[in-house]
Amino acid sequence: MAMEASNVKPPVSAIEEAHLDLYTIPSYSSWFQWGNIHEIERISLREFFDGSSITRTPRIYKEYRDFIICKYREEPSGRLTFTELRKSLVGDVSTLHKVFTFLEKWGLINFSGTVSAEPAEVQQRHKKEVRVEEGAPYGVRVVAAPNSLKPVAPLPRPVDVGGGGGGELAENGSKFPPLASYSDIYGELLQQQQQQGEEGKELVLCGSCKQLCDSGHYEHTKDEFLLLCKKCFGNGDYGSKSAHDFKYVDDTNQVVWTEAETLLLLESVLKHGDDWELVAQNVKTKSKLDCISKLLQLPFGDLMLGSALRKTKVWDRNAGQAVPAHSVQDTVTGDDQQHEHKNQGQQNANVEDPGPPHKRLCTVPNLDASSSLMKQVGRLSSVIGPPVTACAADAAVAELCYENRCSREIFDDDNFGDELGYSARTDEEERVLPVENSEGEKGPTVSGASEHRGNGANISKECCTTNFANASCNCNFSWCCSCSCEVIGCSGRERN
Amino acid sequence: MKPLSTWGSSRNPVKFRIPTSDNLLPIRLDIEIDGQRFRDAFTWNPSDPDSEVVVFAKRTVKDLKLPPAFITQIAQSIQSQLTEFRSYEGQDMYTGERVVPIKLDLRVNHTLIKDQFLWDLNNFESDPEEFARTFCKDMGIEDPEVGPAIAIAIREQLYEIAVQSVASAKESRMIKKGRKGFEHIPISKAGGIAVDLVKSFGNKSSVIRKRKEWDVFEPIVDLLSNEEVDALEATEERNAR
Numbered sequence: 001m002a003m004e005a006s007n008v009k010p011p012v013s014a015i016e017e018a019h020l021d022l023y024t025i026p027s028y029s030s031w032f033q034w035g036n037i038h039e040i041e042r043i044s045l046r047e048f049f050d051g052s053s054i055t056r057t058p059r060i061y062k063e064y065r066d067f068i069i070c071k072y073r074e075e076p077s078g079r080l081t082f083t084e085l086r087k088s089l090v091g092d093v094s095t096l097h098k099v100f101t102f103l104e105k106w107g108l109i110n111f112s113g114t115v116s117a118e119p120a121e122v123q124q125r126h127k128k129e130v131r132v133e134e135g136a137p138y139g140v141r142v143v144a145a146p147n148s149l150k151p152v153a154p155l156p157r158p159v160d161v162g163g164g165g166g167g168e169l170a171e172n173g174s175k176f177p178p179l180a181s182y183s184d185i186y187g188e189l190l191q192q193q194q195q196q197g198e199e200g201k202e203l204v205l206c207g208s209c210k211q212l213c214d215s216g217h218y219e220h221t222k223d224e225f226l227l228l229c230k231k232c233f234g235n236g237d238y239g240s241k242s243a244h245d246f247k248y249v250d251d252t253n254q255v256v257w258t259e260a261e262t263l264l265l266l267e268s269v270l271k272h273g274d275d276w277e278l279v280a281q282n283v284k285t286k287s288k289l290d291c292i293s294k295l296l297q298l299p300f301g302d303l304m305l306g307s308a309l310r311k312t313k314v315w316d317r318n319a320g321q322a323v324p325a326h327s328v329q330d331t332v333t334g335d336d337q338q339h340e341h342k343n344q345g346q347q348n349a350n351v352e353d354p355g356p357p358h359k360r361l362c363t364v365p366n367l368d369a370s371s372s373l374m375k376q377v378g379r380l381s382s383v384i385g386p387p388v389t390a391c392a393a394d395a396a397v398a399e400l401c402y403e404n405r406c407s408r409e410i411f412d413d414d415n416f417g418d419e420l421g422y423s424a425r426t427d428e429e430e431r432v433l434p435v436e437n438s439e440g441e442k443g444p445t446v447s448g449a450s451e452h453r454g455n456g457a458n459i460s461k462e463c464c465t466t467n468f469a470n471a472s473c474n475c476n477f478s479w480c481c482s483c484s485c486e487v488i489g490c491s492g493r494e495r496n
Numbered sequence: 497m498k499p500l501s502t503w504g505s506s507r508n509p510v511k512f513r514i515p516t517s518d519n520l521l522p523i524r525l526d527i528e529i530d531g532q533r534f535r536d537a538f539t540w541n542p543s544d545p546d547s548e549v550v551v552f553a554k555r556t557v558k559d560l561k562l563p564p565a566f567i568t569q570i571a572q573s574i575q576s577q578l579t580e581f582r583s584y585e586g587q588d589m590y591t592g593e594r595v596v597p598i599k600l601d602l603r604v605n606h607t608l609i610k611d612q613f614l615w616d617l618n619n620f621e622s623d624p625e626e627f628a629r630t631f632c633k634d635m636g637i638e639d640p641e642v643g644p645a646i647a648i649a650i651r652e653q654l655y656e657i658a659v660q661s662v663a664s665a666k667e668s669r670m671i672k673k674g675r676k677g678f679e680h681i682p683i684s685k686a687g688g689i690a691v692d693l694v695k696s697f698g699n700k701s702s703v704i705r706k707r708k709e710w711d712v713f714e715p716i717v718d719l720l721s722n723e724e725v726d727a728l729e730a731t732e733e734r735n736a737r
Contacts, residue, residue: 060697067704089706090703095616095619137641
């Protein structure tokens with residue numbers, strides 16, 4: 001999305017316009033209106049709109065939102081922090097933070113060319129500076145008790161105590177890798193990386209033919225980013241530079257992995273988890289360090305290194321206990337098609353399983369193993385709006401048909417539309433019509449009516465569409481006046 | 497939406513757990529052997545096998561070069577805190593509609609923190625670690641030990657409230673017998689610290705605090721000098737004895 005700014009003014013009378021301040025927000029947020037709550041807000045912050053708590057209502061959301069934006073605009077050149085803001089609002093801090101993050105993401109607050117650069121820079125700087133501390137952190141220091149004459153032993157090695165308790169789980173019966181700290185296993189690897197410099201493990205692409213340079217490449221002495229592979233160099237394909245300016249850099253210490261070895265590596269990692277000794281034994285041709293670095297290079301490699309790899313337990317709300325996650329994998333692969341996560345595993349001739357389910361575990365943590373597939377599908381599709389789900393389903397089925405002949409037979413072209421929510425769409429249109437007639441406005445009204453229906457509220461469709469048409473206030477909001485739901489922005493109308 | 501229907505659903509009790517997105521238990525260690533004092537605080541995943549406790553204790557002792565006598569003490573301390581937690585597991589916990597104030601009053605090395613804010617017990621997606629991260633980032637705290645300390649302090653308070661609500665669930669079940677229909681569950685039970693939701697979030701009030709109250713809910717972060725730290729430590733020692 002192009003980040004052009006568009007100017008948004010709060011609605012005021014014409015007389016005051018001359019004194020108005022202009023605030024910039026990104027063009028993709030032009031849906032925002034002061035007097036209105038848009039569907040995007042309803043979907044992203046649905047806890048305010050599903051009646052789940054007296055502490056979260058549409059009115060409260062609007063108060064939070066308006067206050068936060070106004071507060072930011074008091075000082076648009078600075079960045080409004082969450083901590084500065086939360087003291088002024090009554091509410092659960094996690095919920096407030098969610099609203100804050102939402103507004104920030106859409107650029108309704110803290111959107112300014114100069115300001116946003118700074119925190120990013122600071123973050124970059126922090127990432128590069130790794131502070132190496134000698135000795136244990138103060139909080140974990142062993143101190144001599146007062147009045148004790150015994151000297152305290154010095155503590156040279158830094159220790160990460162906070163993460164020590166973090167569980168590394170395995171199913172009962174499988175061998176537990178020894179509990180070791182990061183530097184035990186990866187220490188040698190880190191050393192090696194440092195020796196080889198930053199470019200040591202990176203894949204080198206030729207600047208002219210865009211192919212991978214395997215065993216060595218030519219680097220321009222003055223511009224270190226100008227690289228040529230041996231072939232292009234031999235062809236004289238220097239661009240505007242001369243041959244003398246290139247020096248040869250040997251990459252032969254880069255390890256080459258065949259597809260079979262990569263496959264074997266992934267299987268071993270799946271089976272043995274973090275135990276690199278066993279993994280290296282399985283992949284006989286590669287050393288322990290090579291295995292680790294190869295895994296890191298793979299697209300989902302760093303996911304596998306985390307606890308997602310081992311059979312982590314997923315909190316099963318229904319059963320009230322932790323449940324092994326491998327059953328999640330089974331039910332989730334069905335979902336894979338629905339939700340359009342490309343199977344990157346195929347690029348590396350790998351086993352299909354390691355890729356998507358682990359990504360799923362990371363991206364949708366509230367999946368649990370016990371609910372049926374349809375429930376999960378329902379839950380996932382309630383996270384996004386219906387048109388998006390329909391598009392995703394379309395695309396997924398198209399891909400399925402492309403891959404697999406029998407899918408094509410199943411999703412016969414004639415039935416294509418019907419299968420995938422065109423009927424749902426016509427339903428929506430039907431529902432929409434009576435509303436449109438009365439209000440004559442599109443946008444929030446239309447989607448509001450259907451969204452309202454899907455919220456699980458105790459309101460029947462009949463109530464909403466017919467009574468809505470009869471609503472005595474002309475506010476274009478989707479809450480029905482006559483059935484005890486709240487009308488936002490409506491000035492004097494009381495709730496029943 | 498009818499507010500009444502939401503309270504109705506909160507009558508269903510939930511099995512005991514820490515009301516955050518990950519069910520991590522805060523563990524605190526304070527062990528003294530032979531004139532050496534070891535203090536630490538961290539989070540533990542209660543679904544870890546218990547064999548991990550000893551492994552962790554051994555690892556800690558090895559990393560910190562503590563005398564081996566600490567191993568059993570550390571393991572015992574962790575184990576007993578775990579067992580206490582487990583004794584509540586399986587019981588019903590009534591959380592209902594409860595927004596409670598969480599207070600921070602802690603010192604981590606040279607940083608002194610005082611703060612107060614509201615936390616929704618019913619929000620099982622809440623994340624104390626994320627809150628701590630935001631806090632440290634916004635306040636520009638560079639000491640990496642502060643964040644975890646804040647998160648653990650929050651967890652400890654949540655744990656305590658959860659334990660109290662287990663007790664109160666038992667009580668109210670006995671009282672509730674015979675009553676019919678919807679009742680307004682008294683929210684001020686279990687320590688009387690919950691926020692009056694109708695008063696704060698009802699239609700007659702604004703969720704924007706009065707300006708004069710902003711100071712109360714604003715975090716205070718102080719950097720102490722070495723002398724102040726020493727003085728405070730001495731006071732704490734005295735109080736602990």
